[in-house]
Amino acid sequence: MGKIAGIRDRSFETYGEKSGQPTISTQSVVRAGPFTNVVTPFSLLPSGPIEAGGSGGRIIVMVSGQLQWPNTMETPAPSTCTVGIYLDGTLNYSIQAFVPIGGIPNVDLPQPVSFSLYWETATAGAHEVDVKVTPGVSTDIYAANVSVVLITTPV
Amino acid sequence: MKIAGLKGRSPETYPSPRANGLVTTNSEVNTNPVALTMTQANLFGAGSFGAVPGDKVIIAYSGVISAVSGSILVDVSVVLDNAVTLYTLQLEVKAATVPLPFSLVFETPVLDDTLDPHAITVVASTESGTATVAANGSVIIIIIPS
Numbered sequence: 001m002g003k004i005a006g007i008r009d010r011s012f013e014t015y016g017e018k019s020g021q022p023t024i025s026t027q028s029v030v031r032a033g034p035f036t037n038v039v040t041p042f043s044l045l046p047s048g049p050i051e052a053g054g055s056g057g058r059i060i061v062m063v064s065g066q067l068q069w070p071n072t073m074e075t076p077a078p079s080t081c082t083v084g085i086y087l088d089g090t091l092n093y094s095i096q097a098f099v100p101i102g103g104i105p106n107v108d109l110p111q112p113v114s115f116s117l118y119w120e121t122a123t124a125g126a127h128e129v130d131v132k133v134t135p136g137v138s139t140d141i142y143a144a145n146v147s148v149v150l151i152t153t154p155v
Numbered sequence: 156m157k158i159a160g161l162k163g164r165s166p167e168t169y170p171s172p173r174a175n176g177l178v179t180t181n182s183e184v185n186t187n188p189v190a191l192t193m194t195q196a197n198l199f200g201a202g203s204f205g206a207v208p209g210d211k212v213i214i215a216y217s218g219v220i221s222a223v224s225g226s227i228l229v230d231v232s233v234v235l236d237n238a239v240t241l242y243t244l245q246l247e248v249k250a251a252t253v254p255l256p257f258s259l260v261f262e263t264p265v266l267d268d269t270l271d272p273h274a275i276t277v278v279a280s281t282e283s284g285t286a287t288v289a290a291n292g293s294v295i296i297i298i299i300p301s
Binding site for chain 2: 023024026028030062063065066109110111112113114118144145147149151
């Protein structure tokens with residue numbers, strides 16, 4: 001049987017298979033923390049931006065983590081933080097999270113606020129992906145247990 | 156005769172998807188409440204999700220936690236082989252009858268060959284003894300062979 005145009009990767013008999021090659025690639029990091037003295041904007045990744053994607057792939061970015069005041073903070077104040085996904089240094093998608101006052105230091109619970117973001121790049125291409133938090137009223141918010149998963153999918 | 160365009164659609168000609176090299180998914184929903192104490196409780200009953208050495212696994216979970224009374228801290232974790240806590244997210248349930256929705260995502264490193272298969276579970280426990288309840292858990296498992 002001859003080869004037929006347009007059926008590449010569709011006929012094992014004619015073209016074989018791409019054995020052992022996953023159809024997606026993934027990258028991930030975890031930063032347990034807590035990391036304090038969060039300045040504006042503060043990267044939540046352990047080693048800075050992650051290079052991901054490529055000419056044939058879009059990037060799905062998934063993030064989970066928590067924000068809170070340190071339990072030893074003497075005078076915390078409510079803060080509306082912005083957590084955003086940055087591509088090549090530019091903010092592309094963000095959410096806001098309200099971090100309440102932590103109560104009496106070393107007595108009350110620290111009131112962690114969990115957050116999650118799920119976002120995909122609009123077009124195929126390689127990018128440096130970063131996740132940053134911007135506190136609203138102070139640089140003393142802390143973040144913890146940040147997990148970032150990147151899935152590069154072929155377009 | 157094999158016909159172009161029917162790959163993966165004709166069981167007679169192409170009996171099954173090939174596991175090697177293909178991403179697979181698994182999922183589970185548990186609408187039943189799970190009582191939480193200071194001992195880790197599996198949010199999906201006795202069940203676990205399997206993966207073999209060489210796989211990486213992405214776990215995406217969403218659910219709700221509420222407290223029977225008072226304010227309480229809850230740790231939700233991804234656990235490997237019922238022994239190794241890979242990732243933990245800490246939540247605070249503010250008060251009784253105030254449900255707290257949350258979600259988490261985590262990717263395991265490439266699983267080694269110390270066990271075959273490995274078991275992955277999502278568990279939760281409280282930081283104090285106050286009874287708390289988790290419910291409406293939904294988990295998606297994406298298994299990526301390396």
